[in-house]
Amino acid sequence: MRTETVTLAPFEAHHLDGALALSRAAGWAHRREDWKLIWSISEGRVALAGDRVVGTALMTPFGDTCSAINMIIVDESQRGRGLGRQLTTAVIDLAGDRECRLTATSDGLPLYEKLGFVATHQIVRxxxxxxxxxxxxxxxxxxxxxxxxxxxxxxxxxxxxxxxxxxxxxxxxxxxxxxxxxxxxxxxxxxxxxxxxxxxxxxxxxxxxxxxxxxxxxxxxxxxxxxxxxxxxxxxxxxxxxxxxxxxxxxxxxxxxxxxxxxxxxxxxxxxxxxxxx
Missing domain, CATH: 3.40.630.90 (Aminopeptidase)
Incomplete structure (x- = not known):
């Protein structure tokens, strides 16, 4: 079976529709407007299979000292190949020397711990x-x-x-x-x-x-x-x-x-x- 080639690229405005489709498939509540708000104050990376967005990650800088790592999604067809780690590492690199904060599901916790994140408290919805x-x-x-x-x-x-x-x-x-x-x-x-x-x-x-x-x-x-x-x-x-x-x-x-x-x-x-x- 032929493996689809996936490349990482800067997250640009024309990727928003693809990102929205990913988040809807993942059961997220976000509208396109919600994605656009976060993207407008962030830098990010997308994973592309051809022109199709199959992964996203954003880094929102808060001044020169802190950042939020967020909107990390990998298409179900691409999971288990290390793509989530690649995307997360890419946006951590964008953060430079800033402290990085994120919120993790129990499924994502092992990956983030391997990347040096430490759990601090629970967030309740x-x-x-x-x-x-x-x-x-x-x-x-x-x-x-x-x-x-x-x-x-x-x-x-x-x-x-x-x-x-x-x-x-x-x-x-x-x-x-x-x-x-x-x-x-x-x-x-x-x-x-x-x-x-x-x-x-x-x-x-x-x-x-x-x-x-x-x-x-x-x-x-x-x-x-x-x-x-x-x-x-x-x-x-x-x-x-x-x-x-x-x-x-x-x-x-x-x-x-x-x-x-x-x-x-x-x-x-x-x-x-x-x-x-x-």
């Missing part, structure tokens, strides 16, 4: 049709003039510069904030995603602020399908389930080349922008 949620009075929608404060809070929580991500998110949906006097101390974003909408990231000083931000956003989404990805230590799961967003699996957060710096930020990430982006 909550999704479903939103029930009736009351809107807290301490949260408000904000305009573009608040983006510098939001970006600063995210840098403090995430530990790296994700300004390009927040510029992209601002084009997709609104941000809500909690203030202490005139100062913005917590924020949340929402946007269309997959078969419905997603909430995230949510950055706050404590779980109560995070809960209020999420409740404020969900109060306008009764009857809609919403997804929220939270770190297991967020202490939000019981609230989310009470609002109609049931626990439906999750992934493992991993890191490679961590700096090891010990910091205790004043704010932290309670909800991810997405599993791909952290």
């Amino acid at each position: 909550h999704q479903g049709v939103v029930g009736r949620v009351g809107a807290p009075e301490n949260v408000e929608w904000i305009g573009a003039d608040a983006m510098p404060a939001i970006k600063a809070l995210d840098r403090a929580a995430f530990g790296a510069d994700r300004d390009a991500l927040h510029d992209a998110l601002a084009k997709e949906g609104p941000f809500a904030v909690v203030r202490n006097g005139d100062n913005i101390v917590a924020f949340a974003a929402t946007r269309p995603f997959g078969m419905g909408e997603v909430v995230g990231p949510v950055v706050a000083e404590n779980a109560e602020q995070a809960r209020d931000l999420i409740a404020f956003i969900l109060s306008g989404k009764e009857g809609r399908f919403v997804r929220i990805d939270v770190p297991e230590q967020s202490c939000l799961s019981s609230w989310l389930e009470g609002w109609g967003l049931v626990h439906e699996g999750g992934v493992i957060a991993m890191v490679r080349g961590a700096t090891g710096e010990s910091q205790t930020p004043q704010v932290r990430t309670f909800v991810l922008a997405s599993q791909a982006l952290g």
Whole structure:
């Protein structure tokens, strides 16, 4: 039996439709618009069998210090040939000296461990049709003039510069904030995603602020399908389930080349922008 020749190439705009077909075959919820958002702030590689996309991987840089390795898919017909390792290694090389973060399924865990990634915690996916949620009075929608404060809070929580991500998110949906006097101390974003909408990231000083931000956003989404990805230590799961967003699996957060710096930020990430982006 003749083996099909597969080559790696830079991930360009005309590969998006092929990438979408791969993710649909894998059961992912992503629309073309969701792929395009991540691709627009990333570098990547595709595996090509002729003109057909049979594998993808992206590296999203966050400043000069950190990156997310994401959107790694291999066509079922090409699995077991080391293609996933080739794609992942290729985008790790694109990251250069940056710390690399990713989320892994249990199936992908052995490969990533061999490539030097270390598991750090679980990410829990909550999704479903939103029930009736009351809107807290301490949260408000904000305009573009608040983006510098939001970006600063995210840098403090995430530990790296994700300004390009927040510029992209601002084009997709609104941000809500909690203030202490005139100062913005917590924020949340929402946007269309997959078969419905997603909430995230949510950055706050404590779980109560995070809960209020999420409740404020969900109060306008009764009857809609919403997804929220939270770190297991967020202490939000019981609230989310009470609002109609049931626990439906999750992934493992991993890191490679961590700096090891010990910091205790004043704010932290309670909800991810997405599993791909952290």
